[in-house]
Amino acid sequence: MLRHAARRLASRAAVAPTARRALATAEVPAEAAEDSTFVEAWKKVAPNLEAPKTPISLMQPRPPTPASIPTKLTVNFVLPYKSEIANKEVDMVIVPATTGQMGVLPGHVATIAELKPGVLSVHEGNDVTKYFVSSGFAFVHANSIADIVAVEAVPVDQIDPALVQKGLADFTAKLGSASTDLEKAEAQIGVDVHSALNAALTG
């Protein structure tokens, strides 16, 4: 009798999480496109074990390249600790690529760009949101979707100018007094980031 109670409890617990959103998973993968060759090969090796899921089945498929240039750019801006912008339609983004500020408009050619510390600005109508980005990658796909993955980003208005100046002075001093290559490289990185922060505050 107690076993039946336990089973009923388990089945209720399976249903409950979707009702009580507090403890349920936020993301629901709509479809499950599996890689059939992998599943076939798996079944031969381990017939009793279910094949592990792969990333393709866990994310929404991307829309195909449209025939004409769309009017808006869809932006995804992700950081390790949150998705800052997810599937937002904007007019333009300017990313701090290693070659300089790169503007991305709808219909931009597909590009992979590595980012350097600098300002990322998102333009939507008349609103401009600026973030200082530490580094990362930006992918622009042919279907006018831009993915920006960064390690750390802060809105520009949250940067403290006094700390930036102090940091710049500290790292310039360290660069001067650095002896090993590793110290020189670390100090150089510090100087680069802080000068970019300085430029972000003034520009």
Add this chain to the structure above:
Amino acid sequence: MAPLGARSVSTQIVRNRMKSVKNIQKITKAMKMVAASKLRAVQTRTENSRGLWQPFTALLGDAPSVDVKKNVIVAITSDKGLCGGINSTSVKVSRALHKLTSGPDKESKYVILGEKGKVQLVRDSRSSIEMTVSELQKNPINYTQIAVLADDILKNVEYDALRVVFNKFHSVISFKPTMVTILSPEVAEKESEAGGKIGDLDAYEIEGGETKSEILQNLAEFQFSCVLYNGALENACSELGARMSAMDSSSRNAGDMLDRLTLTYNRTRQASITTELTEIISGASALEG
């Protein structure tokens, strides 16, 4: 069983068992509460990190059935036990992957994160273990720690394809083993030229002064650290969820056992009282007549 005619000696044994079972029940209930509270914190961070690996899959596609010479299986397991079967499932999946990707001219090695995986895999695949890492969760998982770890792994291990195996957290009672494949830059270029599932890497212009291979190298490293970060968080969530349900069923079992022991205790107690009474009464009736 006590010999016939003895007085209430055997209830002591049952009482001791009841005390220990009640303690176990209290401990497992407390462990469940602790796991539940930790889970709440880690779950929000996990859900926030889910967007991190999607841009890479959107760019490079996914090729789990890629055929390469050097495979490295990175298995993420937990350090602590009492978390149900998640570590065993990860190890089973890793072993099957090892079988799948080993052959006459290709090999596969393990990199194990977490004590429980190491203990299980050392028993039969010690020669294939390249590197083990433990105490992952001593401090709360953050990106910097994982980036340093990823750097360490990439420095010490030669690979054509990295397969990260972990338990993805779907809900408090459901965890599915998941495998993410990351290709080394050379293999990624080869696959995209061959027109595999990687998608058209050549269609993408490389912005920047560096060569394409340098950018792809940085990309692969970045992808690995992002995937490892998300995988570590998901596995931590799954571990806590599995521990919650394991401790919950453990406290329920302890409760059942306590009920059964209480019945036995009462029966034994009543039997000894009845024995005493019958002795007295029969003794009294013997004296009378």
